[in-house]
Amino acid sequence: MSSHVINYDLDPSKRVPLVAGNNDFKSVTDIICAPVEQPAPSWWWIATAASGSVLLLLLSMLGYLFWEGIGIWGLNNPVAWGFDIVNLVFWVGIGHAGTLISAILFLFRQKWRTSINRFSEAMTLFAVICALIFPAVHTGRPWVDYFLLPIPNSMAIWPNFRSPLLWDLFAFTTYFTVSLLFWYVGLIPDLATLRDRAKTKTRKVVYGLFALGWRGANRHWQNYEKAYMILAALAAPLVLSVHSIVSFDFATSQLPGWHTTIFPPYFVAGAVFSGFAMVISLMVIARELFGMKDLVTMYHLECMNKVILATGSIVGYAYGMEFFVAWYSGNEYEAFAFINRAFGPYAWAYWIMISCNVISPQFFWFKKLRTSIPVMFIISIFVNIGMWFERFVIVMTLHRDFLPSSWGYFRPTWVDLSTLVGSFGLFFTLFLLFLKFLPMVAMAEVKGVMPAANPHLGHHGEGH
Amino acid sequence: MRKKHSFGVVCEFQSAAILMKAATGLRDAGFTKFETYSPFPVHGMDDAMGLKHSKLGWIVLCGGITGLSGALLLQWWTSAVDYKLTISGKPFFSYQAFVPVSFECMVLFSAFCAVFGMLALNGLPKLYHPVFKYSRYHNATSHTFLISIDKNDPLYKEQETALLLQQLGGENLEVVED
Numbered sequence: 001m002s003s004h005v006i007n008y009d010l011d012p013s014k015r016v017p018l019v020a021g022n023n024d025f026k027s028v029t030d031i032i033c034a035p036v037e038q039p040a041p042s043w044w045w046i047a048t049a050a051s052g053s054v055l056l057l058l059l060s061m062l063g064y065l066f067w068e069g070i071g072i073w074g075l076n077n078p079v080a081w082g083f084d085i086v087n088l089v090f091w092v093g094i095g096h097a098g099t100l101i102s103a104i105l106f107l108f109r110q111k112w113r114t115s116i117n118r119f120s121e122a123m124t125l126f127a128v129i130c131a132l133i134f135p136a137v138h139t140g141r142p143w144v145d146y147f148l149l150p151i152p153n154s155m156a157i158w159p160n161f162r163s164p165l166l167w168d169l170f171a172f173t174t175y176f177t178v179s180l181l182f183w184y185v186g187l188i189p190d191l192a193t194l195r196d197r198a199k200t201k202t203r204k205v206v207y208g209l210f211a212l213g214w215r216g217a218n219r220h221w222q223n224y225e226k227a228y229m230i231l232a233a234l235a236a237p238l239v240l241s242v243h244s245i246v247s248f249d250f251a252t253s254q255l256p257g258w259h260t261t262i263f264p265p266y267f268v269a270g271a272v273f274s275g276f277a278m279v280i281s282l283m284v285i286a287r288e289l290f291g292m293k294d295l296v297t298m299y300h301l302e303c304m305n306k307v308i309l310a311t312g313s314i315v316g317y318a319y320g321m322e323f324f325v326a327w328y329s330g331n332e333y334e335a336f337a338f339i340n341r342a343f344g345p346y347a348w349a350y351w352i353m354i355s356c357n358v359i360s361p362q363f364f365w366f367k368k369l370r371t372s373i374p375v376m377f378i379i380s381i382f383v384n385i386g387m388w389f390e391r392f393v394i395v396m397t398l399h400r401d402f403l404p405s406s407w408g409y410f411r412p413t414w415v416d417l418s419t420l421v422g423s424f425g426l427f428f429t430l431f432l433l434f435l436k437f438l439p440m441v442a443m444a445e446v447k448g449v450m451p452a453a454n455p456h457l458g459h460h461g462e463g464h
Numbered sequence: 465m466r467k468k469h470s471f472g473v474v475c476e477f478q479s480a481a482i483l484m485k486a487a488t489g490l491r492d493a494g495f496t497k498f499e500t501y502s503p504f505p506v507h508g509m510d511d512a513m514g515l516k517h518s519k520l521g522w523i524v525l526c527g528g529i530t531g532l533s534g535a536l537l538l539q540w541w542t543s544a545v546d547y548k549l550t551i552s553g554k555p556f557f558s559y560q561a562f563v564p565v566s567f568e569c570m571v572l573f574s575a576f577c578a579v580f581g582m583l584a585l586n587g588l589p590k591l592y593h594p595v596f597k598y599s600r601y602h603n604a605t606s607h608t609f610l611i612s613i614d615k616n617d618p619l620y621k622e623q624e625t626a627l628l629l630q631q632l633g634g635e636n637l638e639v640v641e642d
Contacts, residue, residue, distance in 0.1 A: 025503060025607035150538060158542035162551050167564040174568040178575045185579055189605065193503070196602035212589035215596070216605050218487075218513060220586045221505040226518040227582035231575060238571045245564050448504040455484035455506050 019115075023294055025447050032190075032441045033197060035290045040436055043289065051428035058422025061415055062137060070140040072415045079398045079410035084138040087420055089246055089267075089391040091131035091427075092172065094384075095179070096239055096268070097275020098124025102182060103235035106228075112303050114445040115295045118190075119286070120279045121183040122440075126430040127278070128176045130423045135168065164248040171245040178238055182231045185224070188214050189444040243271045250394060257337030257397040260325065266318035270387060273311035273357070276304050277383035282431070284377045286440065295441050298371055305370040308383065312361030315390075319358065337397055345409055346396045349389050356386025471594035471642050472615040473626055474601075475634030476608050480506045483609040486632035487512040490611070493628065497614035501595070501604045523581035524574050531573025535566040594642045612640070 019028065064072060075082045098120035105113040136142050148169050150159055159166050191211035198204040214220065244264035251263040280301065287296040326338040341350050360382040364370040400407045434440070447453055477483040480502065487500050491514045500509060510517075536559075543549065544556035554561070583589065595601060595612055604610045611634060613625055626637055 029503075029606040150542060156547065158547050158549075160549060160551065161539040161543050161565055162554060162558060162561040164564075167568075170565045170568040174572040177572060181575050181579045185582070189503075193605040196605045208591060212583065213591045213593060214588065214605075215593055216501045216503060217595075218500045218502065218506070218509045219515065220588075221502070222510055222515060223518045223520055223582045223585045225505050226520040227578045230520065230524050230578045234571050234574050234578070238568075241564065241567060241571075248564070444504040453480055453504060453506070455480045455508055 019295060019297075019446060019450050023450075024452065025450070028295070028446055028450070029193060029197075029443055031292065031295065032439045032443050032446075033194060035435060036194060036437060036439055037197070037199075041289075044432060044436060048429065048432045051425050051432060054422055054425025055429045056425070057418055058133075058425055061419045061422055062133075064415065065137060065140055065419075066142065068140075070138070072413060074411050074413045074416050076408050076410065078401050078406055078408050079396065081395050081398060082410055083412055083416040083420055084134045085249070086388070086391045086395050087423060088131050088134040088138075090274070090388045091127045091134075091423065092175075092246060093243065093267075093271035093274045093387060093391075094278045095124040095127035095131065095175075095275060096243060096271035097279050098122070098127075099175075099179060099182075099235050099239040100272050100275065101279070102186070103232040103239065106232040107236055110303075111449045112300050114449050115292075115297075115441050116279065116283065116300055116304070117445070118183075118186060118438075118442040119283060119440050120275075121179065121186065122431065122434045122438075123275075123278060123282065124179050125176070125183060126427050126434075127275075128172070128179060129430065130427050132172060132176065133423065133426075135172070164245065164252050167245045168249060171242045175238060175242045178231070178235055182235055185227060185231060186442055186445070187438065188212060189216065189224075190439045190442060192216065193443055194439065240268055243267045255337075255397060255401070256331070256333040257326075257341070258394070260322065262318055262321060262325070266315065266322075269311045269314040269318065270357075270390060273308060273315055273361075274384060274387035276308045276311070277380040277387070280304055280308070280376055280380035281384065284373055284380075286435065290435070290440070292441060295446060301373075301376060302367075302371050305364045305376055308380070309361050309364040309370070312357060312364075312383070316358035319354065333402065336400075340400055341393055341397065344400065346393060346399070349393050349396065353386050353389040353393050356382045357390060360386070470615050471597075471640045472613045472617070472620060473622065473629065473637060474595060474598040474610055474612040474640050475626075475629045475637040476600055476603075476610055477633055477635070478608065480609060482633040483611065484509060484512050486611055486629070486634065489628075489632045490613070493619065495613060495617055495619055497617035497620075499595075499612050499614075501610035501612070503605050503607060503609075506609075518585065520578065520581050520585060524577045527577030527581075528570045528574040532566055532570040534573070535569035536562060539565060594640055597640050597642075598638055600636055 023031070073082055073084075098117075101113050101120045102117045102124075106117075136145055147153065148159055148166065188211060191207050192214035195204060195207040195211045198207055244267065247263035247267035250258040251260060253259060283296060283301070283304075287293055323338050323342075326334045329335075341347075360379050363375065363379060369375045396410060399409055477486060483500055483502065484506060487498075487509060490498050491512060496514075498513070500506070500513065502509075539562045540557055543558075543562075548556050595610070598610065598612075600608065601610070611629065613620060613629070619625070622639065626639075629637060
């Protein structure tokens with residue numbers, strides 16, 4: 001094959017193959033089922049033990065928090081929002097790539113999504129679980145979280161539906177639920193495959209129960225495909241709404257540096273940017289360890305790197321535009337907020353953000369770099385660091401408000417840092433369990449994009 | 465009930481293309497109570513089998529309308545009727561501020577209807593089905609394709625139907641009893 005393939009050729013057989021190597025349906029099933037059916041490799045036990053210990057760190061930090069209250073965090077006046085909201089926005093942003101891949105790329109008929117969508121949807125779910133922890137505990141009193149729900153309580157008071165913090169509750173719970181449903185619907189046919197391949201009674205029963213008796217009948221597939229399409233069509237605006245609503249937490253306030261109309265699109269682009277970077281970080285390792293290089297090919301990785309480049313450039317543009325508008329508005333408080341971000345006490349965080357988010361993705365303009373595994377891995381890590389710092393920089397706008405006498409500086413305590421590190425433990429523990437017990441690539445979907453799946457194959461001249 | 469579970473003849477096909485041709489052949493021969501099984505959705509099979517469109521869209525539409533109106537009603541009742549809170553002098557029923565929650569509830573209800581509606585239309589969960597008794601069924605969720613013809617089909621005659629399936633490319637034919 002020549003190195004230059006026109007990938008939008010009307011004849012699908014001339015495009016870059018989505019499944020490499022000499023694979024047929026059976027070998028695809030075998031490759032994908034192997035990690036689930038074979039005994040876990042020793043690295044899996046080591047990794048799970050390690051991330052499990054980090055998860056224990058999270059649990060003990062939460063226990064300490066519930067016992068002691070939020071005084072153990074570095075919050076102060078004026079910085080009343082700290083790591084809790086930074087981590088919330090960071091994790092929920094990570095999740096967005098999964099929904100983008102599963103929903104928006106599906107609607108755009110981007111068939112390369114099939115081998116990475118299961119993986120990234122799992123990432124979405126686990127990232128949203130990590131994110132949800134922070135708003136649930138950020139008052140230090142999780143037992144009064146039910147105040148958020150519109151249920152008649154003893155004070156006869158209702159939640160304030162005009163508050164973006166309440167919108168968040170609805171956005172997150174809807175997002176989590178819809179992502180879970182979407183993921184599960186995608187899993188049903190694959191669980192049926194695992195059920196039918198099961199060698200032991202336990203596996204047969206467990207996978208059989210979760211497969212709900214799926215039998216691959218065309219009358220099933222007909223409704224299934226319709227449901228999948230509708231879920232994609234629902235999830236696409238949903239994912240845009242979720243990070244827009246997250247940005248409303250900031251944008252509907254009166255604070256210079258937060259009160260801007262650019263926030264929703266800028267947050268969504270940033271979310272997709274960080275999420276794709278996380279998919280790259282995880283996928284580069286997983287495809288290596290599980291021998292999935294025929295299914296997740298360099299073409300897939302390159303596509304994702306192009307998305308990182310595009311969204312990274314949007315994020316860079318947004319940073320520039322924020323500065324421009326701050327100056328162009330002629331509002332001195334607005335201008336001060338931005339000059340203070342770049343040159344004030346938190347300049348170190350600002351420049352980490354700029355170098356990780358604006359500069360590092362620009363290397364992906366070069367094909368050689370965006371098709372190099374070590375380069376993309378390093379850049380994806382940088383992007384994740386940068387996107388965490390973006391949220392930190394935005395939240396730290398609080399530290400200098402209108403009155404210099406009330407200026408302050410936020411320093412995270414060891415509890416803040418341990419909770420952040422611990423949330424990674426939760427994320428990776430869930431992810432490792434997923435890799436072991438569920439098929440990490442959507443089998444039915446990958447088979448559907450293989451040339452042999454085309455029922456018109458071999459009918460030359462019929463044209464399709 | 466007995467009648468519902470009595471089953472018919474099942475056979476295997478080696479590719480999606482042969483399956484498609486066989487389904488078209490059965491449709492043209494006048495069979496209606498037959499089913500094809502494949503490890504992934506085969507495009508064009510609905511037409512080949514002569515199936516009508518899925519009704520799922522209408523179910524989801526009802527769910528979406530319920531979610532949207534329910535959320536608006538809830539917000540109106542709680543904010544403008546039951547316990548009025550004055551917030552920055554804004555109107556009690558400020559529909560602009562109610563857009564996010566209404567939208568999210570619409571999506572949530574629609575998604576529930578899409579998933580549970582799909583399962584209901586498919587008659588799932590249903591952990592037992594006679595086709596599972598076909599000795600080579602376990603390959604049909606991995607790499608082979610099946611056709612089953614129900615005994616209750618008016619055109620079903622065991623010998624002739626079996627012969628027809630074999631002519632259409634079916635292999636490993638078995639008569640499956642419930």
